[in-house]
Amino acid sequence: xxxxxxxxxxxxxxxxxxxxxxxxxxxxxxxxxxxxxxxxxxxxxxxxxxxxxxxxxxxxxxxxxxxxxxxxxxxxxxxxxxxxxxxxxxxxxxxxxxxxxxxxxxxxxxxxxxxxxxxxxxxxxxxxxxxxxxxxxxxxxxxxxxxxxxxxxxxxxxxxxxxxxxxxxxxxxxxxxxxxxxxxxxxxxxxxxxxxxxxxxxxxxxxxxxxxxxxxxxxxxxxxxxxxxxxxxxxxxxxxxxxxxxxxxxxxxxxxxxxxxxxxxxxxxxxxxxxxxxxxxxxxxxxxxxxxxxxxxxxxxxxxxxx
Numbered sequence: 001x002x003x004x005x006x007x008x009x010x011x012x013x014x015x016x017x018x019x020x021x022x023x024x025x026x027x028x029x030x031x032x033x034x035x036x037x038x039x040x041x042x043x044x045x046x047x048x049x050x051x052x053x054x055x056x057x058x059x060x061x062x063x064x065x066x067x068x069x070x071x072x073x074x075x076x077x078x079x080x081x082x083x084x085x086x087x088x089x090x091x092x093x094x095x096x097x098x099x100x101x102x103x104x105x106x107x108x109x110x111x112x113x114x115x116x117x118x119x120x121x122x123x124x125x126x127x128x129x130x131x132x133x134x135x136x137x138x139x140x141x142x143x144x145x146x147x148x149x150x151x152x153x154x155x156x157x158x159x160x161x162x163x164x165x166x167x168x169x170x171x172x173x174x175x176x177x178x179x180x181x182x183x184x185x186x187x188x189x190x191x192x193x194x195x196x197x198x199x200x201x202x203x204x205x206x207x208x209x210x211x212x213x214x215x216x217x218x219x220x221x222x223x224x225x226x227x228x229x230x231x232x233x234x235x236x237x238x239x240x241x242x243x244x245x246x247x248x249x250x251x252x253x254x255x256x257x258x259x260x261x262x263x264x265x266x267x268x269x270x271x272x273x274x275x276x277x278x279x280x281x282x283x284x285x286x287x288x289x290x291x292x293x294x295x296x297x298x299x300x301x302x303x304x305x306x307x
């Protein structure tokens with residue numbers, strides 16, 4: 001067999017060929033003194049630059065139509081100082097539901113209680129003191145006991161609203177209480193430091209978080225043509241979310257039409273399949289640091305809403 005003879009090949013004009021990148025989508029350099037609006041509009045309209053704008057427009061469209069925008073967070077989002085951004089979006093009526101894993105709620109409490117959080121885990125593990133903060137454990141034990149009847153999220157909102165927490169102006173949960181945004185908190189027993197506390201009642205905690213699971217399933221009804229955003233929860237929120245959507249689809253007898261997005265520093269299996277792919281009509285996946293991506297996305301949403 002002889003090599004293919006290149007003289008047999010046909011060529012086509014590049015001008016007639018379809019192209020996926022055009023100069024109209026290129027980045028536009030702006031001056032150092034440019035407005036934030038100009039900066040946002042200068043981003044490349046290619047790949048994630050294009051998708052960021054499309055997702056922001058989906059949020060704006062959902063709220064204009066009275067549809068839900070549910071914002072979910074893992075613990076790292078709180079630790080890198082992003083809570084005030086979400087509180088602002090709740091104040092503006094853009095975020096209509098809040099979903100946290102246990103770590104996010106714990107870090108948020110410690111921020112509200114003493115203005116700092118995030119211990120040295122390695123040192124604490126060696127000495128057996130990791131996770132043994134008395135106030136944190138006691139606060140969540142009381143919330144779990146009350147949450148049997150109203151859910152862990154609502155119990156935490158009540159406790160934050162009434163408690164002597166000097167730094168609660170920085171708190172996501174206090175913001176949800178202030179602006180009456182539904183909150184659900186989802187835990188797996190044994191995964192959070194408060195589960196090690198002597199006062200932790202596994203039955204109460206299980207009942208409280210199971211209530212929240214069913215509450216999230218009900219809140220998913222607002223997501224038909226709405227938006228669900230998962231920020232930094234790699235396991236708990238994706239697993240809970242896909243089941244909650246299933247329950248809502250079951251009682252509706254037709255699938256929700258949800259736009260979803262996952263934001264995280266790394267790409268993981270569960271958020272990709274259980275948030276971005278399986279439950280959505282359109283899903284987006286962004287990799288980047290929360291402390292950079294969330295301010296940028298908030299700006300994009302406000303620009304698209306002209307808020």
